[in-house]
Amino acid sequence: MSNQPSMVTPITMESPLGARMLIDGREVDYYCGTSYFCLHGHPEVIDAACAATRTFGMGPGTLARMQVYADLQQRLRQWFAADEVVYMISGYSSPMALLQGLQDDFDVVFIDAATHYSALDAVPTLGKPVHPFRHADPDSLAEELARHLRPGQRPVIVTDGVFPSSGRLAPLADYREVMAPYEGALLCIDDSHGVGVLGESGRGSLQHAGLEGAGNYLAGTLSKAFGALGGVVPADAALAEKIARKAMILRGASPAPPGLAAAAATSLRILQSRPEMRSSLRSNVKHIRDGLRKLGFDVADTPVPIVTIAGEVDLEGLRDRLAERDIIVKLTPARGYSDAADVATLRIAVFSEHSPAQINRLLAVMAELL
């Protein structure tokens, strides 16, 4: 996207990622990115990646079977309570695989105008008419559906479940209401930031919204909450077969390296066996959201660990002053990412591994600086 402001982050990581980590030679409290459980830096995950790399090498060099991928599949099926979980090299390609797999099941695409690049890049491969609707706006979706659908045509609605720079939740239940008059209407979400985090057992935004099943699908990633790499699409056997037949990435691209598959399987095991990590994330999200609201910011009450603030504040100055106190947060420039606002915002990502004391320090330093 050449006409967009640069998103280069001016920091160099010198330790595994964590709530407390080494950046540019200093130990800092880290509130950026997407590693909601800090599993990218978890010692057991790193050990699993090293062991699988020693056993299986860097990859199969073709589409051969390896036990490490079968083990991951099993964990993924358990996590998503799905018959199958289609797995591929990257989260970025998972919306494409999902939409290509379903492409005989819809006629017209309706896409939230701020949907992530992953789905924006995928949609032209479908060869179907595409109509954007206003960001997170069910009324706009209703208008576009009424304006563009001819009798008998089946729509697919495409959106992020959780938007990556704002942390906004898509109003999925409202979309479903608006879609009700259209028989066969499908909802496909990029849930890269929802899986692992949202919903009673961490299956993501559809579970959170009570919308699992019945024409609602998600594509996700293992590179954020799950601390590794790879794209996933939970599916029944019929959908998995369609994806395998129609999405060429499943046939024409290598899988993620064995070390990454083992890392993801280990992350899933850790999260399954330590439910306190998910509860700690939930309470940290509440802690930071409540605290920012007390500081006067307009912050929604949601379980999303990405919080953005804006307003009449010198956000760049605030980001820099926080950094001087070894607290790292991210400034998203106006229109600097797929879903970024028209004004700059400060993005704070909270992890399960931040201690209450760390969050209190962030809030206290902010209160002092504002």
Ligand SMILES: Cc1ncc(COP(=O)(O)O)c(C=O)c1O
């Ligand atoms: C909403 C969304 N979808 C897809 C991706 C791509 O995921 P991955 O980096 O795992 O390929 C990202 C990554 O930032 C994202 O934020």
